[in-house]
Amino acid sequence: MPKPKVFVTRLIPEAGLKKVREACDADVWSEPLPPSADELRKRVAGCDGLLSLLTERIDGALLDSAPRLKVVSNYAVGFNNIDVPAATERGICVGNTPGVLTDATADMAFSLLISAARRIVESQKYAEQGHWKTWEPLGHIGQDLVGRTIGIVGMGRIGFAMAKRCHGGWGMKVLYHDLHPNATAEKELSATRVDLDRLLAESDFISVHTDLNDTTRGMFNTATFKKMKPTAVFVNTARGPLVVEPDLVEALQQGTIFAAGLDVTDPEPPRTDNPLLRLPNCIVAPHIASATVSSRNAMAEIAADNLIAGVTGQPLRAWVNPEVAARRK
Numbered sequence: 001m002p003k004p005k006v007f008v009t010r011l012i013p014e015a016g017l018k019k020v021r022e023a024c025d026a027d028v029w030s031e032p033l034p035p036s037a038d039e040l041r042k043r044v045a046g047c048d049g050l051l052s053l054l055t056e057r058i059d060g061a062l063l064d065s066a067p068r069l070k071v072v073s074n075y076a077v078g079f080n081n082i083d084v085p086a087a088t089e090r091g092i093c094v095g096n097t098p099g100v101l102t103d104a105t106a107d108m109a110f111s112l113l114i115s116a117a118r119r120i121v122e123s124q125k126y127a128e129q130g131h132w133k134t135w136e137p138l139g140h141i142g143q144d145l146v147g148r149t150i151g152i153v154g155m156g157r158i159g160f161a162m163a164k165r166c167h168g169g170w171g172m173k174v175l176y177h178d179l180h181p182n183a184t185a186e187k188e189l190s191a192t193r194v195d196l197d198r199l200l201a202e203s204d205f206i207s208v209h210t211d212l213n214d215t216t217r218g219m220f221n222t223a224t225f226k227k228m229k230p231t232a233v234f235v236n237t238a239r240g241p242l243v244v245e246p247d248l249v250e251a252l253q254q255g256t257i258f259a260a261g262l263d264v265t266d267p268e269p270p271r272t273d274n275p276l277l278r279l280p281n282c283i284v285a286p287h288i289a290s291a292t293v294s295s296r297n298a299m300a301e302i303a304a305d306n307l308i309a310g311v312t313g314q315p316l317r318a319w320v321n322p323e324v325a326a327r328r329k
């Protein structure tokens, strides 16, 4: 019996790729840049499965160009690049990779928080450019961390892991904003669920861990930055379009807030003339929060398992749209 045909849109760690190659007839895109929309359409046309990245837009039109497609397995926990209702409508399963990048992402959020608060990247550039002439009693003054208040927007797995670092390690008070209460955070971290305005007004650090959807898109804008403290540090390791970037630029330039640490931008990559890349009080990393050996290997394994389950009619290990089960292709 011929193996199911799948398209894998980038080289992923061998831990997952090996499984895919063993179980499937795999076409693997090995270029460093993603396939164009046209190329993706052509490659996926005769496929039973697609292993995609967050760089690929998977919409109804693409799904229609692949009549045999049974599964889209995203190599990411986030799936805002996929039109999930369109997939469900067509009987196509969607998988993601939750749980295995929680600590790596929370570590990144905390690194950005402490680096932006203590002006580490700006100071490194200062030293590198030869401006370091003496010890400066008034230079490079940043924000204290111990005993301050962290505001978590989105108290899911990653938000909780970030709050745990801030509370356990640095004795911070935890405020959070989420549609749903998180009893564990309230019990273990004494976290308090508040409305967004209170979180913005009372937090010294604001770390974003919410999904990108029609409600959250652009939720950080001039109005919300103005509600933050002028000493606030804003951290985003979730998705770039949660922020209206020109508004963030203005808030950083005008001192409405103290600093920002970003692992995500809108678009990605940012244009080379994006002012965020040049502002001394902004750190921009190229979406690397999950980039640790164990996280990326585990993501590859789950994505492979989801893909293989999808093409063989099994339940997906991490299933975004389990409601499709009864009428899956």
Ligand code: DGY
Pocket: 054, 075, 076, 077, 078, 079, 101, 238, 289, 290
């Ligand atoms: C995700 O998984 O959604 C991250 O943004 C990339 O690992």
